Amino acid sequence: MKKTLFFLISALLFSTSCKELIEEILDQPKDDKPKKESPSTFKEVASITLGGEGAAEISAFDKESKRLFVVNNDGDSRIDVVDLEDPENPLYTSSISIVEYGAGVNSVAVSHGLLAAAIEVDPTEDDGIIVFYDTHTLTKIAEVAAGALPDMVTFSPDGQYALSANEGEPSGYEEGDIDPIGSITIIEVKKRFTAKTLDFTAFEGMKNALATQGFRVFGPGASLSQDVEPEYITVSENSKTAWVALQENNGLARIDLTSKTITDILPLGNKDYSLIENAIDASDEDDKIKLNSWPVLGMYQPDAIAAFTVGGLSYIISANEGDAREYDGLEEEVRVKDLKLDPAIFPEVAALQEDDRLGRLQITNTLGNTDDDDEYEALYAFGGRSFSIWDGLSGQMIYDSGNEVEKLIIEAGLYDDGRSDAKGVEPEGVAVGKMGKRIIAFIGLERVDAVMVYDITNPYQPQFVKILESGDAPEGLVFVPAEDSPNEKSLLIVSSEDDGQVKIYQP
Template identity: 40%
Template sequence: MGYTSFPPLEKPPATMICPRQKAAFPRLRRLAVLALALPLLACTGDSDDDDEAAAPAPAPVLSSIKLSLLGRYATGEFGVSAAEIPAYDPATRRAFVVNAQKGMVDVLDLSNPAAPTLVGTLDASAIAAGAEVNSVALHDGIVALAIQAAVKTDPGFVGLYRADTLALIGQVGVGALPDMLTFTPDGKTLLVANEGEPSDDYQTDPEGSISVIDVSNPAAPVARIADFAAWNGREAELRANGVRIYGPNASAAQDLEPEYIAISADGSTAWATLQENNALARIDIASATVTAILPLGYKDHGLAANAIDVSDTPPAIDIAPRPGVLGMYMPDAIAAYSAGGQTYLVMANEGDARAWGEDDPAYWAGDASRGFVEEFRVKHLSRTNGFAGRRGDDLPPQLDALAAGALLNPVTFAWCGATAGNPGACRDDAQLGRLNVTWTMGYRTDSSGNPVMFDTSGAENPAGNRLMYDQLYAFGGRSFSIRDASGNLVWDSGGEFETYLASDACRVGPARDIPCKTWFNSGHDEGDAFDSRSDAKGPEPEGIEIGTLGGKTFAFIGLERMGGVMVYDITTPTAPTFVDYFNTRADWSTADPSTVLSTVGDLGPEGLKFVAADKSPNGKPLLIVGNEVSGTTAIFEIEQIFQ
């Protein structure tokens, strides 16, 4: 028998031998025939030799995010709220944007988010003649609209539509002036805030409420009402707890006005901001019951961390502590998220004064039945010769009936020159004079809530006719806050917004090339308006949205007046950090922005919608922003920065 001779095997270079091959090599020399099988002995990575196994590459960690302008849809309408609240449907790649100027919802195709196009509208007139759409929400292809009746104090409606065909599916009646609405996470329930604002002349004042709507069968939605009737007769108790109940002759149910709603991750609990009341309502969704009214407290602007600019005259950046001035948080938008097994509430502290009948000459002529305006400048409140000089101008008749004038506490306001019976320099424009405050709070009262009267010398005197203001209450917190499920303050951004806008680090414009401080506290509907909003509510944070990226939670806060979006990392609720600010207003110097509407950019962000990458039309996370003054819907791309 013949034999085939094999050449001697040569040991391969050490760099070519994996652990399993190395162990097998001596045996292969003795069993030459198995040389043919040598290539089959692959390195499978399951060696017991841990020292020689390659370590896996570390996963990238998200360190930050940055906004950039991707696309924009423009209605061509200025100052008429032609783009307010956005929603997004991933299946159709459509954005649904409330156009209050039309009273409808614009439907935008975002298949190419760099170039949104109008493809249709949702018109609520089929539900009720003269009806207008106030807000929109979307879940799993169902679009929900909050629909205001032609007479806003009448009960409104919610309409449900298909996102693909725009066909009406079902409708249901709700309370007066339905505004913000939102689905529970499972999509089976829809909640709507029925604000219940009074008529402009304050002759009709409907009750506020929250409608809890079963939409498991969208063709036949069923609504229940979570109302505030249980607090009627308990107005004094609410006031003592810090809830603002102050409308003329209003019951608690009439005075409480739900604005915006957030829902817990498990869908069991909701919270509604009661903006004008500086409070929250907590709602048990299963029973459709308001279980608590939670006061939000006040922000001490006398602290350095809460410093603010309070004057627009002369125009200047003057951020400083103001002892005796308290901010009413008065949040507009609210959102909920979970951290460490707990629910936290994130709020944009806009502030909003009651102002009804302000365009009625009869009200300013002294007819208190024709309206109610609570806003008043400090310089007019503290006139040494009393209120009479403001009659027929801006003096609310309710204040005129309360006293002949008012004083500033000389101890609290000694820092700006107040003395007994004289406000001193406190009422100067460069000090507190220009600041708008509420006259309804801050003056000294007795145990029954009646004002304690003083004479013109500053002495307490039952026969006197002067109020004594121990504190002044300004509108809004000029910040955003994080609170726990019971409404307790966990964290607040303090004076960070105004401080950053006044810093050298801040830049505005699509290219981020315009110094923010050049246009500090500008208004959204006027050009060349440096410092014009400092006497009111500053940058005025209004909209808020939450997004999760790379295991982190981010808050996006729209600044209504200054414009743009602030971004914070709120992963740790007790220690949020600033991440980015992006403002796409391009023209800041033209006196009338409406004359450069095609190039001015975005003015007055109202509503924001985060779109996760796996839902996005281009596979990247987006932020959709409705801008009510410029009538534009901006599409921001969110760049993720990894380390």
């Protein structure tokens, strides 16, 4: 019996006809197996223009309805609906007006047939709202109160939570102005849209300790909870932890979604532009593009962030854009040439402050005067001109791209020297996705009109893949994995706020 069984199994294993029969039974013939994709083959396959400036800032894709939802604040605020059943032929079909709700729609997100829209009201210092729609019928399902100026909304991967980053920007810093607190609203979608809004009052006593680590609290007369301005949210793959970018403050916050508490503020520190690997072009009036080392520190100040997991550990990738505050009562952006520098620290002051050297560089006047006289002992610029990867638990940086992004953009002939004095290539958006076993990051460069593609499977040693040219000022980046894509190919969708274009790329 055993010998008979052995020969039967052997015959089955080596029989071509049996192999074909098994494949037919399993409905997995060779030709239907997913083809291996390479991020190096991404190319633009389609584009659609939805208006002018402000017409295409943020997008969200719904795999169920095969629709793309795009923020449009060019004229009457609305959400444009684009049919992506054929990604190579996007078709505008309709719009959802949000004029009745408030001053503008800032962000959209999609999960399990739900569309969430973050909407600010007038005045923006009042609490905003998150409105939910059915992605198929486009009818409103729920309306939930959020904090002041909800600037970004996202869902947890499991669809249980919707979270909004409520920036809480002040009307100004003069008498009679209003400075609302920054906050995060957590909405339990499956519990009838029950919401809880978290603030930072528990951290008021940590202001000085955080400042020594590079975290800024600098609004005149503002408490820490007023001064923090949540910009962007990302959630771990297991939907248990969220991280929030506090851009102007130069930090991240971590949230435990199980207990619905803010557990930590993670200061990000500063980047040393005197190091050769961080060299920058600091002048827009030197008639050349040249990276030099300068006695300047850069505040990372990320805009978009994205979480990803490797080996069971969570990491955060950040697009280090930088941002300054300009209000009545506070204008922090100044040029190096307009400050009085301490000659003991900067011995060649006159030469250093020439326009073709460091004089044109825009820096903050809120840091660097360490002894409260009329001279500055240190210079702090806005943004890191890079992307970074951070340990999700400790908040420690494990990688920064240094000046590699700017070098690659210069080599490609895409660098805008007119932005050298500001924030360089200005990384702003970021999206992360999986292609097979590889983890791929896409970093949008606002002032270059391009997207950098990197393989970050090893978060300690990211590998550059390619550059994709985009529309004017790419803001929103969406990665659609092949298994969720209408044509079974991975998609990168890039929306650009200055020309209203949405571009679609695929391998």
